[in-house]
Amino acid sequence: MESASVPQSPALERPSSLLAGGTGWRRRAKDRTMTVLIAGAFALAMIPLISLVYEVTKRGLPGLSLAFFTEDARGVVGEGGGAAHAIVGTLVITGVAAAISVPIGIMGAIYLNEYGEGRLRRALTFFVDVMTGIPSIVAGLFAYALFELFLGPGIRLGVMGSVALSVLMIPIVIRSAEEVLKIVPNHLREAAYALGTPKWKTIVKVVLPTAFAGLVTGVMIAVARIVGETAPLLVTTGVVDSMNSDPFHGRMQNLAVYAYNEYRSPGVFKQAAYDKAWAAALTLIAIVMLLNIAARLVYRRYKTEIR
Amino acid sequence: MLGAATKRKATEESRQTMSDRPAGTTSTEPVTKAGRGAKTIEARDVDLFYGDFHAVQDVTMTIAPNKVTALIGSSGCGKTTFLRSLNRMHELTPGARVEGHVSLDGEDIYSKGVDPVEVRRLIGMVFQQPNPFPTMSIYDNVAAGLNLNSRRVPKSQKDAVVERSLRGAHLWEEVKDRLDKPGSGLSGGQQQRLCIARAIAVEPEVLLMDEPCSALDPLATLAIEDLIADLKSRYTIVIVTHNMQQAARASDVTAFFNLDATGKPGHLVEVGPTNQIFTNPTEKQTEDYVSGRFG
Numbered sequence: 156m157e158s159a160s161v162p163q164s165p166a167l168e169r170p171s172s173l174l175a176g177g178t179g180w181r182r183r184a185k186d187r188t189m190t191v192l193i194a195g196a197f198a199l200a201m202i203p204l205i206s207l208v209y210e211v212t213k214r215g216l217p218g219l220s221l222a223f224f225t226e227d228a229r230g231v232v233g234e235g236g237g238a239a240h241a242i243v244g245t246l247v248i249t250g251v252a253a254a255i256s257v258p259i260g261i262m263g264a265i266y267l268n269e270y271g272e273g274r275l276r277r278a279l280t281f282f283v284d285v286m287t288g289i290p291s292i293v294a295g296l297f298a299y300a301l302f303e304l305f306l307g308p309g310i311r312l313g314v315m316g317s318v319a320l321s322v323l324m325i326p327i328v329i330r331s332a333e334e335v336l337k338i339v340p341n342h343l344r345e346a347a348y349a350l351g352t353p354k355w356k357t358i359v360k361v362v363l364p365t366a367f368a369g370l371v372t373g374v375m376i377a378v379a380r381i382v383g384e385t386a387p388l389l390v391t392t393g394v395v396d397s398m399n400s401d402p403f404h405g406r407m408q409n410l411a412v413y414a415y416n417e418y419r420s421p422g423v424f425k426q427a428a429y430d431k432a433w434a435a436a437l438t439l440i441a442i443v444m445l446l447n448i449a450a451r452l453v454y455r456r457y458k459t460e461i462r
Numbered sequence: 463m464l465g466a467a468t469k470r471k472a473t474e475e476s477r478q479t480m481s482d483r484p485a486g487t488t489s490t491e492p493v494t495k496a497g498r499g500a501k502t503i504e505a506r507d508v509d510l511f512y513g514d515f516h517a518v519q520d521v522t523m524t525i526a527p528n529k530v531t532a533l534i535g536s537s538g539c540g541k542t543t544f545l546r547s548l549n550r551m552h553e554l555t556p557g558a559r560v561e562g563h564v565s566l567d568g569e570d571i572y573s574k575g576v577d578p579v580e581v582r583r584l585i586g587m588v589f590q591q592p593n594p595f596p597t598m599s600i601y602d603n604v605a606a607g608l609n610l611n612s613r614r615v616p617k618s619q620k621d622a623v624v625e626r627s628l629r630g631a632h633l634w635e636e637v638k639d640r641l642d643k644p645g646s647g648l649s650g651g652q653q654q655r656l657c658i659a660r661a662i663a664v665e666p667e668v669l670l671m672d673e674p675c676s677a678l679d680p681l682a683t684l685a686i687e688d689l690i691a692d693l694k695s696r697y698t699i700v701i702v703t704h705n706m707q708q709a710a711r712a713s714d715v716t717a718f719f720n721l722d723a724t725g726k727p728g729h730l731v732e733v734g735p736t737n738q739i740f741t742n743p744t745e746k747q748t749e750d751y752v753s754g755r756f757g
Contacts, residue, residue: 272556346593346657348554350664351583352610360610364597459596460646 211437218434227408229397234427238435240398241413244313245442248392248409249382251317251402252324257374259321260328267329268336269358286326294322295387302391311393313402316409319387324377331373335366368457375450379443385411410435410442500527500698501567501667503548503585508562509727510543510552517543519727521562523717525668530690530699532709532736535719536756540728541702544719545670548700549585550578566667583611586666590673592653594645594660601641603656604628607664623663630696631659632689651682658689662697669693671701675708687712706752710740718748 220237227240263283267276298319302310339362347357363370393406394416400407414435421428503525510518518540525531525548533541546552547560550571564571571581594603604624608615615623624641628634633655637648645656654674661669671690675683690699690712703709709716717733732739732748743749750756 340593342589342591342593343595345551345554345589346595346660347606347610349549349551349582349587349589350607350610350660351579351581353579356610361595361597365595367597 208440211433211440214430214433215437216434218430218432219437223431223434227396227398231396232422234424236396236431238410238413238431238438240396241408241410241435242438243398243400244392244407244409245382245411245439247400247402248313248316248320248388248407249378251314252320252381253374253378255317255321256324256328256377260325260374260377261332261370263325263329264332264336265358265363268333269354269362283326283329286322287330289323290386291319291323291384292386292390295319295390297322298387299390311391311406312404313392313399313407315391316388316407317402319391320381320384323384323387324381327377327380328374331376332366332370335369335373336362338369339365365459368454368459371453371457372450375446375453379446379450382442382446383411383439385415388412389415410439414439500696501584502527503668503698503700504563504565504568505544505548506563506565508544508547508560508564510540510547511559511561512555513557513559516727518547518719519729521730523730523733525698525700526715527698528694528696529714530694530701530712531715531717532713533700533702533717533719534704534706534709534751535728535731536721536751537704538724538728539719539721541719542672543728545672545700545702546587548668549587549670550581551587553578583664584666585668585670586661586664587670587672588654588657588661588674590676592650592657592677594648594653594656596644596646598645599642600637600645600648600656603645604659604663606660611664627659627663630662630693631655632685632692633659649682651678651685654678654682654686655689658686658693662693666697668698668700671699673702673704676704683708706754710736716740718743718745718751720747720751 222235223237223239224242225239226235226237228236228238229240263279267279267283271279295316298315299310301318302312302315306312343361343365344357347361348354352360388409389412392409392412394412395406395408399405414432417428417432417435504523505525506522508518508521509516521544533545535541543552548564552558552560560572566581566584570576571585594600595606598606601624602609604627605620608620608623625634625638628637633652636652637643637656645653648656654677658669658674675686678686687708690701693699694714701709701713703712713736715733716736716739718731718739719728720731721728732743732745734744739748740752743752
C-alpha cells in the first residue's frame with residue numbers, strides 16, 4: 156500500500172478513483188430511507204385533516220338546504236327551521252370583535268415597534284405573549300364579569316361575546332402586525348425623515364402602506380382563529396332561537412353554540428337536529444376557508460416588492 | 463428660528479409667480495430669491511458618539527455654498543457619521559449623541575428649540591442605496607416631500623414642481639410618459655436620480671449625498687456626476703465618496719478623514735481645494751492616501 160506524504164484520517168473514505176463509485180450506495184440508501192420516512196410522517200399528519208374535512212362534508216351536506224340559510228329556529232319544534240340566526244350572529248359578533256381588536260392591535264404593534272423602548276416595551280411584549288395563551292373560557296368569564304358589574308347578573312348580549320373574542324384576538328393581531336412592521340426596511344423611514352417628515356406621518360404615509368398586505372393577512376388569520384370559539388360565547392351571548400342582529404340588546408345565536416346546542420338537546424327529531432349541527436360545522440369551516448382565500452388574494456394583490 | 467419662518471413665507475410668495483410660467487419651461491437660474499438657495503454650513507468642534515463609543519473627533523470645517531465638498535477617507539473613519547450629523551440624522555440612531563456646533567448660515571441647528579424636522583427640510587439627503595417609496599408612483603415619489611410635509615399644494619403647482627425636479631435630475635425625458643408607474647420599476651441609476659429629484663423637489667438649501675454612486679454601474683455614475691455638476695449652481699452639495707477618482711473629478715473642495723487605528727475615533731486630517739489636496743497636500747497621511755499607499 157503506498158503511503159501518502161500527508162497522513163490521512165481513517166474517518167475520511169477516499170475512493171481510489173471517482174469512477175469506482177463503490178462507497179456511494181450506502182449514502183443513497185440512507186437518503187431514500189429518510190425520504191420515505193419524512194413523506195410517511197407528512198401523510199400521517201394529513202390523515203386527520205383529510206378525514207375531518209371528509210366527515211364534516213359527508214354529514215353536513217344533508218343538513219344544508221335553503222331553509223338552513225334563510226330561516227331561524229323561532230317556534231320550531233319539529234324538523235323545520237334553519238340556522239340563519241346563527242349565521243347572522245356569527246358574522247355580527249365576529250365583525251364587532253374585529254372592529255374592536257384591529258385598531259387596538261395595530262396601534263399596539265405600532266407602539267411596540269416604532270416608539271417603545273426599554274423596560275416598558277419589554278413588559279408589554281411579555282404581557283402580550285401571556286395573553287396569547289389565555290384559555291378561551293377565561294376570556295369569556297372575564298367579559299361576563301365585566302358586563303355583570305355594570306348591568307347586573309344574568310346579562311347576555313352579543314357585544315359581550317365580541318369583547319370576549321377581542322381579548323383572544325388582540326394579542327394575535329399585535330404579534331403578527333409587529334412582525335410585519337419589522338420587515339419594513341429602515342431605509343424607507345430614513346428616506347422620509349430626510350425629507351423633513353415628522354415621525355407619526357412617516358408611519359401613517361410610508362410604513363403602514365408598505366406593510367398593508369401583511370397587516371390584512373394577519374387580521375384575517377386572527378379572525379379565522381376566533382370565528383369558531385364556543386366556550387366564551389356560551390357564557391356571554393347565550394342561546395336563543397330567533398334572529399337578532401343587534402349586538403347591544405338581547406341574546407344572539409352563533410354557529411358554534413348552535414352546533415353544540417343541536418347536538419346536546421336534539422329534541423324528538425334527533426337526526427334532523429344532528430344534521431343541522433353538522434351543517435353548522437360545515438358552514439364554519441367554509442367561512443374559515445373563505446377568509447383564508449381572501450387573505451391570500453389580498454396579499455397577492457397588494458404586496459409591495461421591497462428591493 | 464423666526465428668521466427662517468419669515469424667509470420661508472417670502473419664498474412661498476415668490477414661488478407662486480414661478481408657477482405662472484407655462485409648463486415645460488425649466489428653471490435653470492440659480493434660486494437665490496428671498497433667502498432660499500445655497501447656504502454655508504459651519505462645523506465647529508464636532509464630536510460624535512454612538513453610546514460610549516467616540517466615533518468622530520473634533521471636526522472643524524466650513525462647507526461653502528454653490529460648491530461640491532467631497533469627504534474622503536478609508537472605511538470606518540467617520541465620514542458618513544459626520545455627514546449624518548449635518549442634517550440631524552445621526553441622533554436617530556438609538557444612543558447616538560452629538561457635541562459641538564453645526565450652523566446653517568450662522569444659525570446653530572442643534573440649539574434648544576430647533577425642530578429637527580425643520581432642519582431636515584432645509585438640508586436634504588440622498589442615500590447610498592436608492593430608496594424610492596415602493597407603494598408610490600414616480601409622480602408621488604417626487605411629490606412625496608410636498609405630500610408628507612404639511613403643505614397643501616394645488617395639483618397644478620405640484621405638477622410644475624414634479625416636472626421641474628425631474629428635469630433638474632435629468633430624468634424627465636425618460637419617465638414623462640409613465641409618471642403613474644411605480645418607482646421601483648426603474649433601473650438603479652434611474653432610481654437614484656429619482657431619489658435626487660425627490661430631494662430637490664422640496665428645494666433644500668443644502669444637499670447631502672452619502673456615496674450616491676457606489677451601488678451604480680460606471681455609466682449611471684457618470685450621469686449622476688454630470689447631474690451634481692449641474693446642481694451645484696443651485697445648492698450647496700456635500701458628497702461622501704469611497705472613490706478617490708470621483709472626488710477628484712466631481713468636487714471643488716475635498717476633506718480627508720482618517721483613523722489612527724481601529725477603535726480610535728476618526729478625525730479630519732486636512733481640508734482644502736481639490737486640486738491642492740490631490741497634487742500638493744500638506745499632511746503626509748493625505749499624501750499617502752491619495753497616492754494609494756493605503757486605503
